[in-house]
Structure formats: structure tokens, C-alpha cells
Amino acid sequence: MTYVMSDIHGNQARFEDVMRKINLQPEDTLYILGDVIDRFPDGIKMIRQFMKMPNVKMLLGNHEHMMLEALYYPIVVKKPWDNEDYVRQDKLKLWYYNGGDITHYYLKHIRKAIRQEVFEFLSNLPLNIYVEVNGQKYLLIHGGVEANFEQNNYKHDDKVTYAVWSRQSRHEVIPDDTILIFGHTPTNHFQNDEPLKLWKNENYIGIDCGCGYDSPGRLCCLRLDDMQEFYSDL
Numbered sequence: 477m478t479y480v481m482s483d484i485h486g487n488q489a490r491f492e493d494v495m496r497k498i499n500l501q502p503e504d505t506l507y508i509l510g511d512v513i514d515r516f517p518d519g520i521k522m523i524r525q526f527m528k529m530p531n532v533k534m535l536l537g538n539h540e541h542m543m544l545e546a547l548y549y550p551i552v553v554k555k556p557w558d559n560e561d562y563v564r565q566d567k568l569k570l571w572y573y574n575g576g577d578i579t580h581y582y583l584k585h586i587r588k589a590i591r592q593e594v595f596e597f598l599s600n601l602p603l604n605i606y607v608e609v610n611g612q613k614y615l616l617i618h619g620g621v622e623a624n625f626e627q628n629n630y631k632h633d634d635k636v637t638y639a640v641w642s643r644q645s646r647h648e649v650i651p652d653d654t655i656l657i658f659g660h661t662p663t664n665h666f667q668n669d670e671p672l673k674l675w676k677n678e679n680y681i682g683i684d685c686g687c688g689y690d691s692p693g694r695l696c697c698l699r700l701d702d703m704q705e706f707y708s709d710l
């Protein structure tokens with residue numbers, strides 16, 4: 477079986493609730509479309525768990541990207557009046573503003589070597605993944621379709637920021653035979669269901685049901701084999 481979920485945002489209780497329901501087997505595959513960290517405290521703990529699970533495939537989200545920019549990637553000073561410390565502070569501020577402080581606090585309490593392993597793992601994650609289940613093609617993304625960056629780069633510097641930050645997912649041009657599944661934008665941007673539900677329109681599926689927020693947010697998991705939806709009760 478093939479399962480997809482997104483935007484867990486450190487909420488391990490909801491994740492485990494859904495895992496109990498899907499009863500993931502070693503021969504199954506679980507795709508997680510980014511934003512495992514921030515807002516709730518257990519993001520890094522879950523990523524370390526996923527690193528040990530060969531049947532879990534993860535995409536990079538804008539939250540993991542913000543963390544890598546703040547703590548891992550070398551700082552590039554672009555403007556002559558800037559300096560490295562200010563740029564680093566700005567990146568930390570942006571991450572904290574988006575709920576990263578709780579993740580940073582957790583990181584300060586684990587060994588440096590483990591931190592490095594986590595950062596290295598995350599810095600090698602793909603931005604998009606194509607999968608085929610029962611002859612149906614799916615394109616899994618966090619926010620944007622990498623291949624559409626050139627024609628859609630209104631405000632993003634590069635392919636990576638476009639793929640993790642773009643909120644235009646439901647307007648991405650994709651082949652007719654492909655279903656696009658995206659996270660990043662909670663489905664209450666498109667419909668009024670409470671608690672939040674998966675959003676579906678022709679070849680587009682939004683799967684972020686607001687797990688990063690308290691109720692009516694929850695975690696959604698979609699099984700591609702029969703399109704059954706699973707939700708956390710919490």
C-alpha cells in the first residue's frame with residue numbers, strides 16, 4: 477500500500493494516532509510531503525525515526541528549509557551593507573516567527589553529531605517525487621512543482637524556495653494523466669469543513685489538514701491504492 481501525509485509539524489500524538497489506524501507494514505511506503513518540524517515540539521524526534529525507516533520517504537518543506545538556512549547552510553551576504561551575523565539573525569527570526577523556536581530548543585539538548593546527521597539527511601531530501609499506483613500517476617510536492625519554476629518564479633529566488641514556499645499549488649500546470657498532491661496550505665483555504673478535510677478538485681489534492689494547529693486542525697493520511705482517507709481523532 478502507498479500512503480501520503482504532510483505537515484505533521486511536531487505533533488507526534490496525532491502522527492501516532494494515524495499510524496495506528498493505517499498499520500503501516502514493511503512492504504508499504506509512506507510519503508511525507510515536508511514540514512515535519514515546528515509549532516509542536518516533536519519534529520526532530522520524528523525525523524530521527526523516519527531516518528531509520530526505509531519505507532518512509534520524505535520531501536523537504538519550507539520549515540526544514542528555514543531551519544537549514546538558520547543553522548546549517550553557510551551564510552551568503554548579498555548586500556554590501558549587510559554582514560554575516562545580521563543575515564544569520566534574520567534567518568533565525570524568520571524561522572522563530574514561523575514556530576521554529578520550539579524545534580531550536582529541542583536541538584540544543586541533543587548531541588552535536590546527531591544534529592549534523594539530521595541536517596545532512598534533510599539537506600539531501602528531494603523537492604518533488606513522482607509515484608505510480610495501480611497505473612495512476614501522482615506528483616507529490618510540498619508547495620510548488622520544481623519543473624514549473626522557470627515560468628512561475630514571480631517572487632522566488634530559486635527552484636528550492638519556489639518548491640517549498642509556493643502557495644499556487646492548485647494552479648500548477650501538470651500533465652492531464654497526473655494527480656498533484658500537495659501540502660503546505662491548510663485545506664481551510666479552499667473549503668470550510670471543520671474539522672479540516674482533504675481538499676479535492678479534478679487533478680488536485682490538498683492534504684494539509686492543519687496538523688500544525690489546534691482543533692479543528694488534524695492530521696490526514698491518504699491511501700493511494702483505494703483513495704481511503706484516515707484522520708487523527710486528536
Ligand SMILES: [Mn+2]
Binds near residue numbers: 537538659660
Ligand atoms: Mn509548509
